[in-house]
Amino acid sequence: MWIGNKILLESARDAMEKTITSENRDFWEGLYQKQTTPWDLGKAAPPLVTFLKSPYSVPPGRILIVGCGRGHEALLFAQNGFEVTGVDFAPSAVQATSKRLADGGFLGTNAYMLERNFFDIHEYDGYYDYILEHCTFCAIDPSMRRTYSWTVRDLLRPGGKLIGLWWLLPEKKGGPPFSVHKTEIFEFFREDFSIDIAYQPQDSVPERKGQELLTVLTKLG
DSSP states (O other): OTTTTHHHHHHHHHHHTSOOOTTOHHHHHHHHHTTOOTTOOSSOOHHHHHHHHSTTOOOOOEEEEETOTTSHHHHHHHHTTOEEEEEOSOHHHHHHHHHHHHHTTOBTTTEEEEOSOGGGOGGGTTOEEEEEEESSTTTSOGGGHHHHHHHHHHHEEEEEEEEEEEEOBOOOSSOSSOOBOHHHHHHHHTTTEEEEEEEOOSOOOGGGTTOEEEEEEEEOO
């Protein structure tokens, strides 16, 4: 709950006394160490659970979970037959996800972890059938969003899909999280992707009701 924990998040940010960018691993690791992670729902996001049970779902394949955090979505997709790779550069996030996947019997069989910066894993270009976006786009500095779209494009195979549960946030000063508008999302991805589906989920958690957009975008070419 970003809103409910605004004071805690601002306090943690001030304590770090550093510029907040997607490159600042110490900032994010500091939040995990302090247990100040208001974006973490403590479970997989309900719209993603519903999506995997819906007619819009996709067949299992190789999926990269971007900014996997504590691994709720990584576990969800592993349980649904996907070969999962979680990537996060905060060591505490990687440890938490690894434990969750290991406890489920998936780590090292059909689930793997990368303690890396998402922007720096281009040795995997063209490898993934799917990439999952959930609460990463709003967390990175807006100046990095074009690079984010290019990185997603490069990592996906031709015809691969970006599954996104986007957190739409109104105009605000600073971040994270930074403001996100749905027209901006389509603008960044329209050159390299087609839109399969885009809808507002009805089962968002209460504090995000009406503020989420679920999309499936297919890489062109």
